[in-house]
Amino acid sequence: MKEQFTPKIVGFLCNWCSYAGADLAGAAKLKIMPSLTVIRVMCSSRIDPNLVLTTLLLGADGILIAGCHPGDCHYEKGNYYARRRFALLKKVIKTLKIDPERLQLSWVSASEGKRYAEVVNQFTEKIKKLGPNPIQTKPYL
Amino acid sequence: MNTAENESYSPKKGAMISIKDSIKETVISFFKEALEKKIFDAILIPVKVPAGDSYTWILIEDVSLFKDAAPISPIMPVQGANALSSLTRKGKGNLKIAAIMRPCEIRAAIELSKLKQVDLENVHLFSFDCPGALPLSDYVKNPSKGEEIFESFFTENKWNEKSIKPICKMCDNFSLPNCDLHFGILGTEKDKLLLIPNSIKGEGVLNEMGIAFKNDLSEWKKKVEEIKEEKEKIKKENYNNIQPMVEGLDNLAQTFAKCIGCHNCMSVCPICYCRQCYFDSEVSKFTSDNYLLRAEKRGAIRFPTDIILFQSGRMSHMSLSCVSCGMCEDVCPASIPVAQIFSYVADKTQKVFEYQPGRNVGEPLPLKEYKEEELQEIKKLVNDSVSQE
Numbered sequence: 001m002k003e004q005f006t007p008k009i010v011g012f013l014c015n016w017c018s019y020a021g022a023d024l025a026g027a028a029k030l031k032i033m034p035s036l037t038v039i040r041v042m043c044s045s046r047i048d049p050n051l052v053l054t055t056l057l058l059g060a061d062g063i064l065i066a067g068c069h070p071g072d073c074h075y076e077k078g079n080y081y082a083r084r085r086f087a088l089l090k091k092v093i094k095t096l097k098i099d100p101e102r103l104q105l106s107w108v109s110a111s112e113g114k115r116y117a118e119v120v121n122q123f124t125e126k127i128k129k130l131g132p133n134p135i136q137t138k139p140y141l
Numbered sequence: 142m143n144t145a146e147n148e149s150y151s152p153k154k155g156a157m158i159s160i161k162d163s164i165k166e167t168v169i170s171f172f173k174e175a176l177e178k179k180i181f182d183a184i185l186i187p188v189k190v191p192a193g194d195s196y197t198w199i200l201i202e203d204v205s206l207f208k209d210a211a212p213i214s215p216i217m218p219v220q221g222a223n224a225l226s227s228l229t230r231k232g233k234g235n236l237k238i239a240a241i242m243r244p245c246e247i248r249a250a251i252e253l254s255k256l257k258q259v260d261l262e263n264v265h266l267f268s269f270d271c272p273g274a275l276p277l278s279d280y281v282k283n284p285s286k287g288e289e290i291f292e293s294f295f296t297e298n299k300w301n302e303k304s305i306k307p308i309c310k311m312c313d314n315f316s317l318p319n320c321d322l323h324f325g326i327l328g329t330e331k332d333k334l335l336l337i338p339n340s341i342k343g344e345g346v347l348n349e350m351g352i353a354f355k356n357d358l359s360e361w362k363k364k365v366e367e368i369k370e371e372k373e374k375i376k377k378e379n380y381n382n383i384q385p386m387v388e389g390l391d392n393l394a395q396t397f398a399k400c401i402g403c404h405n406c407m408s409v410c411p412i413c414y415c416r417q418c419y420f421d422s423e424v425s426k427f428t429s430d431n432y433l434l435r436a437e438k439r440g441a442i443r444f445p446t447d448i449i450l451f452q453s454g455r456m457s458h459m460s461l462s463c464v465s466c467g468m469c470e471d472v473c474p475a476s477i478p479v480a481q482i483f484s485y486v487a488d489k490t491q492k493v494f495e496y497q498p499g500r501n502v503g504e505p506l507p508l509k510e511y512k513e514e515e516l517q518e519i520k521k522l523v524n525d526s527v528s529q530e
């Protein structure tokens with residue numbers, strides 16, 4: 001049987017909603033797959049596409065960006081800007097056919113521990129199906 | 142520039158002027174007259190360097206210095222928007238300036254004005270029907286031959302020359318950018334030029350100079366449309382050729398395998414205006430342990446590293462404003478078709494926001510605004526990220 005593949009996913013979580021949501025999920029001892037390495041950022045709009053591309057091209061199997069629900073950003077409109085940036089980045093990656101599926105944007109509020117667990121688990125399942133990031137086998141990249 | 146006016150402005154009439162000696166001399170004498178009449182204080186214009194083997198931007202205040210000026214130069218060694226940015230990025234001066242630039246240079250200048258790197262308030266932008274520019278590397282090998290070839294575009298009315306830059310061959314945006322005044326070369330009689338006002342500001346200049354603009358534009362428009370259609374076809378074909386070069390990690394690796402990591406493409410790009418590029422900064426460099434770890438995992442690691450990261454990062458930073466000017470490709474020592482690649486990707490990203498760089502000064506940059514309800518495709522992806530129970 002093939003060795004069990006545990007994806008390595010990097011999660012950029014905004015401090016005010018999604019990170020707190022993750023905290024809540026942990027405190028409630030919800031079942032969350034151990035695939036996510038969390039990086040806390042102040043707002044989803046803080047995430048420069050270079051951070052995401054670096055993570056992806058260095059070999060992460062998946063990248064999750066999570067912020068407050070639209071309208072609820074601590075800085076009022078950060079997540080609307082983040083959504084535009086995400087749309088741009090996704091288009092670049094899609095055009096270059098570098099597995100756009102490995103990129104995920106979600107909204108998780110501070111009270112949505114359960115939603116957080118579901119987002120992580122479902123994304124992990126999806127990445128499991130995709131398999132490891134092929135970049136890890138390319139010496140010239 | 143008054144945005145509201147410009148947005149609604151579409152030229153109806155132009156001034157037919159007779160060509161004396163050559164198009165070049167006619168345009169120059171227009172600027173000389175404008176300087177003498179104090180309509181402008183200075184003109185920003187390409188001028189042939191003393192050695193005769195290249196061109197550079199010169200800001201001319203003295204009428205006697207127009208000797209080597211070339212309003213329509215055969216090459217584009219420095220993007221005009223960069224020259225204009227050097228001149229105005231600390232804010233407008235007291236001088237009234239006229240700048241004559243190619244349509245892609247005007248578009249870049251407009252993007253830079255949105256990025257606060259150019260101040261257009263005291264600038265009048267002039268443009269012309271652009272026949273394209275010769276590749277820099279071809280020209281420097283034999284400047285006099287280059288001059289000859291370029292001259293023939295006008296005398297023999299050749300508008301789809303083989304010898305121009307690849308990006309120019311597919312440029313369907315070669316006429317009437319969002320400028321104040323435009324020299325129409327196409328569709329006119331052999332010894333005539335059309336000077337077309339394209340803003341209230343532009344009309345003002347003609348009025349001040351006592352030049353009436355009552356001539357019909359339809360022949361010019363017809364010819365521009367005709368060439369535009371040809372170029373659109375070429376562009377489509379070209380995008381089809383570029384597509385397989387950039388799809389998938391393996392093809393990308395192959396396309397950029399020649400890259401020497403010089404970052405020329407970034408440093409000459411008018412849109413990459415950052416004082417320090419992220420990719421030149423220490424933040425983008427890693428420790429040897431990191432590189433060793435990568436080598437261990439992948440079997441090897443190539444130096445210079447992260448070439449695809451550099452290009453894809455640039456695409457996500459600036460492709461929305463890429464004006465397909467071809468500067469990046471002109472300076473790539475490895476002959477990678479960088480501009481054609483960027484143009485192809487930019488075409489896709491710009492469509493996401495229905496944005497056309499340089500179309501209008503008043504149109505905000507897509508990353509600087511948003512609507513609460515938009516990007517339905519992305520919204521759907523976000524919703525799908527957790528199954529609704």
Ligand code: SF4
Pocket residue numbers: 406409410411412413462463464465466467468469470479480483484
């Ligand atoms: S990426 Fe190349 S073609 Fe696009 S604006 Fe920059 S220099 Fe011009």
Ligand code: SF4
Pocket residue numbers: 407412413414415417418419420454455458459
């Ligand atoms: S690649 Fe990005 S950081 Fe570098 S100069 Fe261009 S826009 Fe600036």
Ligand code: SF4
Pocket residue numbers: 399400401402403404405406407469472473474475476477479
């Ligand atoms: S100019 Fe060419 S060789 Fe230099 S970094 Fe850009 S793509 Fe690479």
Ligand code: FES
Pocket residue numbers: 014015016017018042043044045066067068073074075078079
């Ligand atoms: S603070 Fe959470 S998205 Fe801006």
